[in-house]
Amino acid sequence: MKLNKKGLLIISLLLFPIMVFASNNSSPEFIQFIIIAGVMSVHSSVAFLSPLSKLISEDKHKIVFCLLFLLRIMILYTLFKLGYVFFVYDFIFSILGAIIVTFITVRKEAKLAKSVIPFDKINVDLKCVKCGGLLNVTDTLCPYCGTKIEGDNIMVTESKPKQRVLPSAFDNIYSLTEDKMLEEVIKKEMVKAGFNEKEKLIPSNILKRKKILNIIFSILVFVYVSMIFFHFPLKTYVFGALILIVYFIVTRRYNFIKYLTKEIKSRPQEKISNIVMNVKNSFVVDSSKKVFFISLLVALVLPAIIFIKPRIIYEKIDGGYGVRYYIYGVTNFTTAVIPETHNGEKVISLRGNAFSNMSHLEKVELSDNIKEIRGQAFMNCYNLKSVKMSKNLEYLGGGAFRNATSIDNIVLPNTLTYLGGEAFYGASSLTSIELSNSLDEIRGSTFENCKSLKSIIIPSSVKRIGGSAFAGSGLTNIELPSELVEIGGGAFRGCKSLTSIEIPDSVISIGGEAFYEARALKSVKLSRNIEEIHGDTFEYCTALESIEIPDKVVRIGGHAFYGDYSLSEVKIGPNSQLEEIGSSAFRQCRNLNSIKIPSKTYVNERAFKESPTVVSRYGG
Secondary structure, three states: OOHHHHHHHHHHHHHHHHHHHHHOOOOOOHHHHHHHHHHHHHHHHHHHHHHHHHHHOOOOHHHHHHHHHHHHHHHHHHHHHHHHHHHHHHEEEHHHHHHHHHHHHHHHHHHHOOOOOOOHOOOOOEEEEOOOEEEEEOOEEOOOOEEOOHHHHHHHHEEOOOOOHHHHHHHHHOOHHHHHHHHHHHHHHHHHHOOOOOEEEEEEEHHHHHHHHHHHHHHHHHHHHHHHOOOOOOOHHHHHHOOOHHHHHHHHOOHHHHHHHHHHHOOOOOOOHHHHHHHHEEEEEHHHHHHHHHHHHHHHHHHHHHHHOEEEEEEEOEEEEEEEEEEEEOOOOOOOEEEEOOOOOOEEEEEOOOOOOOOOOOOOEOOOOEEEEEEOOOOOOOOOEEOOOOOOEEEEEEOOOOOOOOOEEOOOOOOOOOOOOOOOOOOOOOOEEEEEOOOOEEOOOOOOOOOOOOOOEOOOOOOOOOOOOOOOOOOOOEEOOOOOOOOOOOOOOOOOOOOOEEEEOOOOOOOOOOOOOOOOOOOOOOEEEEEEEEOOOOOOOOOEEEEEEEOOEEEEOOOOOOOOOOOOEEEEOOOOOOOEEEOOOOOOOOOOOOOEEEEOOOOOOOOOOOOEEEEEEEOO
C-alpha cells in the first residue's frame, strides 16, 4: 500500500487543530505529560507503530511512523484529563495492536510464500494424446487441436531435468522495490552520461523554482519578525517558528534522483537514457544561495527600519479617535505615551487588546482625554508597574489589567461608572486600589487572585458584588456599604486571611460558596433580611466559632456549614421561619454538641452526619 503526498498532506492538516489545542497548555502539568507520554511511547513505537507504518507504506514508512507517533501523542493529550489510568489502557491497546499487526504480517508472508512454486517440484509434463501439445493443469481443451481434456486424452510424461536457478544468479537490483529499482537504474544512466555530482549545477527550471521558494521564505521571515513588534500571544510565535522551520526543511531538500524519477514517471514511453541526457543539457550554475542570503538579510533588516520607533494604529470612532493597536519600537520597549490628539481630533479610547501581551511594558501615560479603556487592553502586561490614569475615565472593560502581575497601585477616578469583570484578575502585586464613587457594581472575578490586596473600601454606591469578585484575594478585612443588596456566589471564596465580616441588613441575597474555604473567618454577622443560606456558603470556614441565623431564613442549604470544625454555637430563635435544613448542612461540625430549632423545621437525615449534635425543638 503506497501513501501519496496528498494523503500525507491531508493527515497533517487533520493533526494541526490537535496541535493547536495541545500548545494552549504550557503549565508544568503539560511538561509532566510530555515526560510520561515519551516514556510510555517506547513500547508502542517498537511493538506497534513501527511495524504498522511498514504495513501502510514500505517506501515511506519513516514518514508514516512520524505521523502515527504524533497523532498518538496528540490523542493522549486530548484524553489526558481522564487521569493517568488512561496510560494503562494505552499500554493494553498497544500490545493488542502489536499482536494484530504481527498476525497480519505473518499471514501476508505465508501467502506470498505459497504463491512461489519451487523449481525442483515441477518434474512431470502433461501432453495431449492426439497432437502431443503441452498442457496446463487448468486447461479443459487442448490449446493446439481443441480436443477435450479428459480421461485417456491426457498423457503424463517425465519432464526433462530442470536446472535450479539460485537468487545469486540475478542482479540484486531486482530484489528492490519498484522505486528503489528505478533509482538504481537512474544512477547507472547518470554514470554513462558523465554526471559529476560535486559540480554545483542544477536544471534551469528547478533553479527558478528554488529562487521563488527562497523569496517566499524571506517574505515569511519578514512577516514573522514584524509580528514581534505587534506583541501577539506567545503561542503565535511558537507556531510561526515551527512553520518557518518546516518550510525551510521541505524547500531545501532538493534531490536530483527524485527529480529525475518524477520526470521519468511522467514520460513512461521515453527511454530513460534520453531523459537523463536531456536533463543534463539543461543544467546551469546553482545561484539560489545568493538569492537566499540577500533576501533573508532584507527580511531581517527591513522590519527594524520600519519599526525603529513605536507606532500607534488609530481607529476613527464617534467623538474622535481610538488607539486600535500600540506597536513596539526597537528604541523603546518599556514605556508608552498616548497623545491627546490625532489629526486634530481627541484620542478618547483605548480599544480591546491595544497593549495586551506587552511583557516588557513598564510604564503607561494616558491623557485626560481618554474616556474608555476596552476589554483586555493591558492583559498579560506582566511587568507593567505604573499607569497614569485619565481623570475623565468612564469605562474600564473586562480583563483590562488581567494578569498585570507587577502593578501595585491604581486610582480610579470618580467619573468611572463601569468596571468590567476580571478587570484586575490575577494582579497578584496589587496592594492598593481606590474605587470610583460612581460604581454601582463590582462584577464577577474583578479582583480574583489579587493575593496582595489586604483591604479595600467599597463605595456606598455599590449595590452588588458579583460572583468570585474577591475570590482567592489576600483580604484580611472588608467593610461593606449599607446600600449593598446582593453578594454573588463565591464572592469571597478562598479568602484565607479574612477574619471577620459584617453583612449589612440591606443585603437580601448571598450566593452559594460566598465564603467557601475562608479558613481564618472567625466572626460573621448576617443580614437580617436574607431568606436562604445557600449550599456551601460557609463550607470549610474552619475558624468560625458561632453563627446566628436570622429569623427570615427559611432554608439552610446542603453543605452550608460543612467541615466547620470550630463551630460550637448555632443560634436559631423561637420566632425563626426556618423550614428546612439540607443534607450535610452541619456535617463534620465536631464541636457542635447541640442545636435548638423550631418544631416545624424539616431536618434532613444527613444534616448532622459525623457531628455530635443533639437536636432539640422549641415547644417540645
